Amino acid sequence: MQWTLTQLRTFVAVAEQGTMAAAATRLGYTAGAVSQHMSALSRAVGSPVVSPRGRSVVLTEAGRALLPRARAVVAAERQAARAMRGASADTTVTVGVFGSASVAAMQPASQQLEGKGIDVQTIEVDVEEMQEAVASGLIDVGIGIDYLDARLPPRRGVHMKPVRRQRLPVAVGPGGLAALTAEGREGKSLSAGLEDGPSIDENHEVDAAAHEAAPVDSGGVGDGAGGGAGGAAGEAGGAGGEADDGGAAGSTRGAGGSPVGLGVAPGRGDVFRDQEILRRALGRVPWILPPADSTWGRAFRLACRELGVMPREKHLVTDSAVALAMASSGLGVTLATPYLMRMAPANVHILPRTICGSRDIVILTSTDAPLTPAARTVVDVLTDVFNA
Numbered sequence: 001m002q003w004t005l006t007q008l009r010t011f012v013a014v015a016e017q018g019t020m021a022a023a024a025t026r027l028g029y030t031a032g033a034v035s036q037h038m039s040a041l042s043r044a045v046g047s048p049v050v051s052p053r054g055r056s057v058v059l060t061e062a063g064r065a066l067l068p069r070a071r072a073v074v075a076a077e078r079q080a081a082r083a084m085r086g087a088s089a090d091t092t093v094t095v096g097v098f099g100s101a102s103v104a105a106m107q108p109a110s111q112q113l114e115g116k117g118i119d120v121q122t123i124e125v126d127v128e129e130m131q132e133a134v135a136s137g138l139i140d141v142g143i144g145i146d147y148l149d150a151r152l153p154p155r156r157g158v159h160m161k162p163v164r165r166q167r168l169p170v171a172v173g174p175g176g177l178a179a180l181t182a183e184g185r186e187g188k189s190l191s192a193g194l195e196d197g198p199s200i201d202e203n204h205e206v207d208a209a210a211h212e213a214a215p216v217d218s219g220g221v222g223d224g225a226g227g228g229a230g231g232a233a234g235e236a237g238g239a240g241g242e243a244d245d246g247g248a249a250g251s252t253r254g255a256g257g258s259p260v261g262l263g264v265a266p267g268r269g270d271v272f273r274d275q276e277i278l279r280r281a282l283g284r285v286p287w288i289l290p291p292a293d294s295t296w297g298r299a300f301r302l303a304c305r306e307l308g309v310m311p312r313e314k315h316l317v318t319d320s321a322v323a324l325a326m327a328s329s330g331l332g333v334t335l336a337t338p339y340l341m342r343m344a345p346a347n348v349h350i351l352p353r354t355i356c357g358s359r360d361i362v363i364l365t366s367t368d369a370p371l372t373p374a375a376r377t378v379v380d381v382l383t384d385v386f387n388a
Helices: 005-017 020-027 031-045 061-085 087-091 099-113 127-135 174-186 275-282 295-307 320-328 373-387
Strands: 050-053 056-059 092-097 119-124 141-147 158-168 170-172 286-289 312-316 356-366
Touching (some): 005 020, 005 031, 005 061, 005 119, 087 092, 092 099, 092 127, 092 373, 099 320, 127 141, 127 158, 127 356, 141 158, 141 373, 158 373, 170 174, 174 275, 286 320, 295 356
Parallel strands (some): 092 141, 286 312
Antiparallel strands (some): 141 356, 158 356
């Protein structure tokens, strides 16, 4: 088999980005060049390594077998190049991120790292492949997710440090809220005071159950793979968002003190005072969920079970930003963490008293290779940002 490093590098980018166009953007190639590299690699392998699916591509059986080896080769090349460049290479740190983490953490982290002489390069990596990316050396540091109800299997050679715990409330747009209200009326058990707005106390603080938990106490959680379960402060207890004069909630403060889009659904946000009626209504409206065969898909369904809801799965969506956009357009309700809500359209809000499920934001590093001083600094800064 005669393949080239360029072909393998392109293949890894296509596998991680999901489309030829996105891989081309990441690598600085044309889409035609990416397609040519994939065709040449398939000829070298003896069978196709990717297969088209709509506008995206998926790995074939041969592609799935090749991917971890290709990543290892690309990582080894990158490490060799760093060694040849000398000590200055130790100031470059590659961080693997997923969508909401990059929005929440990287800007405040970059501010804290300014002037330290560290070049941080970010790569978007599927959260289910983050451990492999760290283990193979593709990235120096990974920001990942570990769902408490669907734990990641420990990966040899990867250290997983929980840095923040978040809960999952229901996110709803105007259409979803209207559907919930209609279900309540149909059941003839609509709560009294429906128009009174969300549950707000005399200090104008929204019910804390609708907001994220306090940052994880790393001392109580412990380090190591799968170490986020025991003794952590996981109950909802973060500061509630301040309500404006119209009764809608404002925003809380997240990592780095920046606002989080956590407005409570205005006007009829607290749709039912009877929790059982709310559960029944949530079981009747359409839901937007990740596929059940994914880690977060299983975690979302277990969270719904914790809420006492059997969701009516109408739309299966892998991209959380797309799920929130669909909720905005009235296609259903979904679950969203405070960080995910940063990407939500302005008319999507959390629904009070629907908190369920937990997930830990984790920082992943390799145990097989010591961290450079620059990488250690990046880990410390990211830990501070997520605990802010």
